[in-house]
Amino acid sequence: MQAAPAQLRDFAARHTAAWCSQDPTSVAGFYSCGGSLTVNNDVPAVGRNAIAEVAQSFMTAFPDMRLIRDELLMQGDRIEYHWTLIGTNTGPGGAGHRVRISGFELWQIGADGLIASSQGHFDSSEYHRQLERGVEEPR
Numbered sequence: 172m173q174a175a176p177a178q179l180r181d182f183a184a185r186h187t188a189a190w191c192s193q194d195p196t197s198v199a200g201f202y203s204c205g206g207s208l209t210v211n212n213d214v215p216a217v218g219r220n221a222i223a224e225v226a227q228s229f230m231t232a233f234p235d236m237r238l239i240r241d242e243l244l245m246q247g248d249r250i251e252y253h254w255t256l257i258g259t260n261t262g263p264g265g266a267g268h269r270v271r272i273s274g275f276e277l278w279q280i281g282a283d284g285l286i287a288s289s290q291g292h293f294d295s296s297e298y299h300r301q302l303e304r305g306v307e308e309p310r
Contacts, residue, residue: 174280176245182284183243183252190238195226202289203281210291232265233258241273250278256293260302268305272298 174182182201189197199219202208207215208222216225230236236258244251253275261267274293281287 187238187240193230195223198226199223203283203285203287206287208289211295232262235259252276270301271306
C-alpha cells in the first residue's frame with residue numbers, strides 16, 4: 172500500500188513516540204497482526220506479541236531510552252525510517268554505559284496501513300562496543 176507522504180510522516184512520528192513510551196504493546200500496534208520485525212538479519216519476530224517482546228528487550232535494557240527519527244525517505248513503495256537510539260544500559264545485567272547508535276528500517280506497509288514487514292539495520296559491532304565501554308556525548 173502506498174500512503175500519502177504527510178500520512179507516512181505522521182505515522183513515523185507516532186511510531187517514534189511509541190518506542191519512547193516504555194510500552195511495548197504500543198510499538199507492536201504499528202504492525203499488522205501478522206507483521207514482522209527483523210533486527211540485523213536475526214530471526215524475524217512475527218506477530219504483535221513477538222514484536223512487543225523485541226521492543227520490551229530494548230526498553231528493559233535502556234529504561235531511559237529515547238528514539239529520535241532522523242529521516243524518513245520515501246520512494247514509491249520503499250520507505251526508509253532512519254533513527255538514533257540514545258539510552259543508558261542500566262537494565263538487568265547492564266554495565267550502566269551510555270549508548271548512542273543510529274540505524275534504519277526498511278518498511279513495507281500492508282493494505283491495513285500498518286507495517287507488514289520491517290527490516291532493521293544498525294552497526295552491531297559498534298553497539299556492543301558501546302554497551303561495554305559507553306559513548307561520549309557530543310559537547
